[in-house]
Amino acid sequence: xxxxxxxxxxxxxxxxxxxxxxxxxxxxxxxxxxxxxxxxxxxxxxxxxxxxxxxxxxxxxxxxxxxxxxxxxxxxxxxxxxxxxxxxxx
Numbered sequence: 001x002x003x004x005x006x007x008x009x010x011x012x013x014x015x016x017x018x019x020x021x022x023x024x025x026x027x028x029x030x031x032x033x034x035x036x037x038x039x040x041x042x043x044x045x046x047x048x049x050x051x052x053x054x055x056x057x058x059x060x061x062x063x064x065x066x067x068x069x070x071x072x073x074x075x076x077x078x079x080x081x082x083x084x085x086x087x088x089x090x
Contacts, residue, residue: 014054
């Protein structure tokens with residue numbers, strides 16, 4: 001009985017989902033609103049609203065070791081403690 005797991009939460013703190021929406025419901029994924037505009041050629045006349053949900057705590061918990069080991073650089077510590085290209089948890 002596997003079911004999809006919702007990765008977002010309706011909280012006021014946490015890692016915000018990096019998605020912006022225009023008035024027509026189009027989704028633009030980027031690290032920032034400025035990057036979304038540049039990446040998709042959107043002018044200042046296009047109103048964008050960032051997704052209001054945040055990622056589940058497991059998402060940020062999984063990033064903790066990467067942040068302390070120097071990611072996104074390829075550091076010796078990262079190679080020692082995460083010696084793979086895929087990390088599956090659960």
